[in-house]
Amino acid sequence: MRPNRSMLIFATIVSLISGMACWFCGSQLAKAFPLGGTGVWAAWAWATVLWAFPVSRAIFFRNSTSPIQGLAFFMMGLGATFLILLLLLGASGLVLGFFGWMWPRWAPWPVLGAAVVLSVWGLQAAFSAATVRKIPITIPSLHPGLDGLRIVQISDVHVSHLNGEPQVARLVAQVQALEPHLIAVTGDLIDGSLEKLRSVAAPLAGLHAPLGVHYVTGNHEYFWGVDGWLKEFAAYGFDLLLNEYRLLTYKGAKLLVLGVNDPTGPRMGKEGPDLAKARSGAPNADFTLFLAHQPQAFALAKTANADLFLAGHTHGGQFFPFPPIVSLFHRYFRGLYKHDERLHIYIHSGSGFWGPPNRLGVAPEIALIELKRGPKGAH
Numbered sequence: 001m002r003p004n005r006s007m008l009i010f011a012t013i014v015s016l017i018s019g020m021a022c023w024f025c026g027s028q029l030a031k032a033f034p035l036g037g038t039g040v041w042a043a044w045a046w047a048t049v050l051w052a053f054p055v056s057r058a059i060f061f062r063n064s065t066s067p068i069q070g071l072a073f074f075m076m077g078l079g080a081t082f083l084i085l086l087l088l089l090g091a092s093g094l095v096l097g098f099f100g101w102m103w104p105r106w107a108p109w110p111v112l113g114a115a116v117v118l119s120v121w122g123l124q125a126a127f128s129a130a131t132v133r134k135i136p137i138t139i140p141s142l143h144p145g146l147d148g149l150r151i152v153q154i155s156d157v158h159v160s161h162l163n164g165e166p167q168v169a170r171l172v173a174q175v176q177a178l179e180p181h182l183i184a185v186t187g188d189l190i191d192g193s194l195e196k197l198r199s200v201a202a203p204l205a206g207l208h209a210p211l212g213v214h215y216v217t218g219n220h221e222y223f224w225g226v227d228g229w230l231k232e233f234a235a236y237g238f239d240l241l242l243n244e245y246r247l248l249t250y251k252g253a254k255l256l257v258l259g260v261n262d263p264t265g266p267r268m269g270k271e272g273p274d275l276a277k278a279r280s281g282a283p284n285a286d287f288t289l290f291l292a293h294q295p296q297a298f299a300l301a302k303t304a305n306a307d308l309f310l311a312g313h314t315h316g317g318q319f320f321p322f323p324p325i326v327s328l329f330h331r332y333f334r335g336l337y338k339h340d341e342r343l344h345i346y347i348h349s350g351s352g353f354w355g356p357p358n359r360l361g362v363a364p365e366i367a368l369i370e371l372k373r374g375p376k377g378a379h
Contacts, residue, residue, distance in 0.1 A: 005322075005329050021079065021080075021083045021303045022079055022083075023084070024083070025079065027081055028086055028108045029108050029109065029112065030236035031105070031108075032106045032107065032108045032109055033264040040117065041081065045084060046113070052249075055216050069161065069162060069308030070162050070357065071073055072120065073162065073355055073356050073357055074106075074123060074356060074358075075120065076355060076356050077119050077319065077354050077355070077356025077357070077358040078116065078119045078356075080322075080356070081115040081118055081122075081319075081320070081358075082111065082112055082115035082120055084087055084321045084322075085111045085114060085115055085321075086108060086111060087106060088321075089103060089108070089111055091170070095201060102231045103162065111294075118320065118360055119356075119358060119360075120361055121359075121360055122319045122320070122356075122357075122360030123357050123358060125358075125359040125360055125363055125364075126163075126353045126357040126358055126359040126368050127357065128359075128363070128364070128365040129174065129297065130171055130172060130174060130351050130363070130365050130366045131363040131364065131365050131366070132174065132178065132365070132366050132368055133199050133366065133367050133368065134368050134370070135336055135346060135367055135368065135369045136369075136370050136371070136372050137308065137336070137344050137369060137371055137372065138372045138373070138374045138375075139162060139307065139344075139371065139372070139373065139374075140373070140374065140375060140377075142287070142371055142372070142373040143252075143253035143286035143287060143373075144251075144253075144373060145250055145251030145252045145253035145286075146250065146251070146253045146255065146286065146287055146371050146373070147371065147372060147373040148370065148372070149181050149182070149250065149255075149370070149371045150178065150179065150181045150182075150368060150369070150370050151180065151181065151182045151183075151184060151289070151308075151310075151368075151369040151370075151371070152178050152180035152182070152183050152184070152185070152209070152366060152367065152368055152369070153183075153184040153185075153186060153310050153346065153348055153366075153367040153369065154171065154177050154184075154185055154186075154314045154348075154351045154353065154366055154367075155185070155186040155187060155218075155293075155310075155311075155312030155313075155348035155350060155351060156170060156187070156188040156191050156218065156315055156348065156350035157171065157188070157190075157350075157351045157352040158188055158189075158190070158191040158220065158350075158352045158353060158354045159189060159190045159191060159192070159197060159200055159201045159204075159261060159352070160190075160191045160192050160197065160200070161192065161196070161197070161200065162357060163191075163201060163353060163357075164200050165199065165200045165202070167208065167352070168200065168201060168203045168204060169203040169206075171351055171352075171366070172203050172204060172206040172207055173206075174366055175207060175366060176206065176207070176208070178366070178368050180209045180245070180368075181209060181210055181211050181250065182205055182209050182210075182211035182212060182214065182248075182255075182257075182289075183209045183212070183213040183214065183288070184206075184214055184291055184310050184347060185207075185213060185214065185215040185216070186216055186218070186291055186292065186293055186310055186311055186312045187215075187216055187217055187218020187219070187220075187221065187230075187262060187292075187293030187312060187313070188218030188219065188220045188221070188293065188312065188313070188350075188354070189201075189204070189215070189218065189221065189233070190220065190221065190224060190229060190355060191220050191224070192224055193224050193225055194224070194225055194229055194232055197302070198232065201232070204233075204236055205235075205236040205237065207236070207237075207238075208237060211248050211250060211255070211289065212239045212246070212248070212270060213236075213237060213238045213239060214238075214241055214246065214257050214259060214291060215233055215238040215239065215240055215241065215259075215266070216241050216242075216259040216261070216262070216291045216292055216293055217230075217242070217262045217293065218262055218293040218313065219262050219263075219293065219294075219313070220354075221262075222262065222265060222267075222268040222270060223265045223268075224271060225378040226265075226268070230242075230286065241257065241258070241259020241260075241278075241291060242259070242261055242271070242280055243259070243260055243261055243271065243273065243277040243278040244258075244259060244277075245257060245258045245259070245275040245278055245279055245282045247282070247283060253286045253287065254283070254284075254285040254286045254287075255285060255286065255287050255288075255289065256281055256283070256285035256287070256288045256289070257288075257289045258278050258282070258288065258289070258290045258291065258301075258304055258306065259291040259292070259293050260273035260274065260275060260278050260290075260297060260300060261273050261274070262292075262293045262294065263294065266311065273292065273297065273300065275300045275303060275304060278304075279304055287307050287308075287371075288304065288305060288306040288307050288308075289307070289308050289310070290304055290306035290308070290309045290310070291309075291310050291311075292309070292310075292311050293311060293312060293313050294311060294313045295311045295313060295314060295330050295331070295332045295333070295345075295347050296330075297309070297311060298311070298331075298332055298339060298343075298345055301343060301345075302315065302339065302340075302343055305342070306342075306343055307342060307343065307344065308343075308345075308346070308369070308371075309339075309343060309344070309345045309346070310345075310346050310348065310367075310369075311332075311345075311346075311347055311348065312347065312348040312349075312350060313347075314326055314330055314333055314334060314347060314349070314350075315349060315350040315353070315354065315362065316333070316347075316349030316350065316362040317333075317334070317362055318350065318353060318354070318355075318356075318358065318359060318362055319356070319358040319359055319360040319361060319362060320360045320361040320362075323361065323362060330347075332345050332347050332351050332367070333347060334347050334362075335347060335349075346367060346369060348365065348367055349362055349363075349364075349365050350362075350364060350365070351364050351365060351366060352364055
């Protein structure tokens with residue numbers, strides 16, 4: 001697939017930022033290198049490769065099946081971790097300066113070693129089985145028929161040749177072992193073209209639940225031929241909620257499931273989120289579940305009088321040291337929140353990874369949400 005205009009603009013911006021960051025890293029290593037002029041040039045060459053190789057491979061050849069792709073993404077994560085650690089080293093050096101102390105000149109090199117260790121640790125975590133997060137939600141007014149209802153949410157799987165068929169099959173097996181009543185898939189399920197990834201994504205057809213597998217689009221589906229992927233997901237048996245609702249009945253209770261498209265749609269000539277369309281003709285229900293990909297859609301869930309809003313997108317920051325940085329941009333960032341007396345919110349940290357194969361400190365997850373009827377304030 002040829003890069004479209006949006007992808008090229010994105011690539012250019014990321015390349016410039018990455019280039020400046022990597023030249024900064026190289027300059028710090030060059031100053032600390034003990035081998036004189038030769039060492040300085042070696043450090044600058046290393047920084048150039050760290051920037052040009054992963055950025056070009058990762059952005060312009062994202063659909064590649066080459067194993068070099070994995071190395072490129074790993075180096076992106078390594079570079080990002082090294083940069084943040086260098087900035088922390090510099091900030092701590094300013095503090096130490098007030099007390100007349102300073103870091104030794106060669107300090108950036110142990111920092112680079114630490115970045116390598118952390119990146120390898122994060123690599124192992126990225127390819128580990130997803131952690132099952134059990135989230136009980138107690139609602140005093142819950143219909144008795146919904147007491148004990150199990151909703152399993154997966155999000156941001158980012159199926160690719162790197163996060164491939166064995167990982168997808170394992171994730172599906174984990175989900176099915178939880179015996180969910182309903183499965184919610186909140187977007188960014190794939191990260192490549194249908195032509196390249198059809199066989200890799202095929203195990204997703206194994207997802208099933210008595211009340212259905214309900215899917216909403218994420219932003220990444222629009223980058224890779226969303227229409228083809230939607231047909232594929234429908235063939236898997238997924239219930240596509242494209243600004244739509246479904247009224248389900250369970251043990252005498254009426255459960256309304258609403259889903260809206262991702263805001264990326266209009267930029268790709270597709271329909272964006274449309275709450276009015278999604279709930280047009282929707283009847284009253286005993287419980288309303290609202291699905292979207294991005295957390296800011298909580299405002300739509302509130303307008304829809306939803307009881308539970310599920311989203312993803314943030315990856316929980318994906319790996320150290322980014323969680324606190326990413327959290328600055330989202331009111332609801334990761335985990336369970338109570339917006340008001342009625343609306344509960346769960347923001348999923350992602351079942352896979354995007355870009356660097358790194359989940360240091362933020363494990364890939366499967367959310368098992370169980371509705372409970374009980375007294376106010378109970379957990």
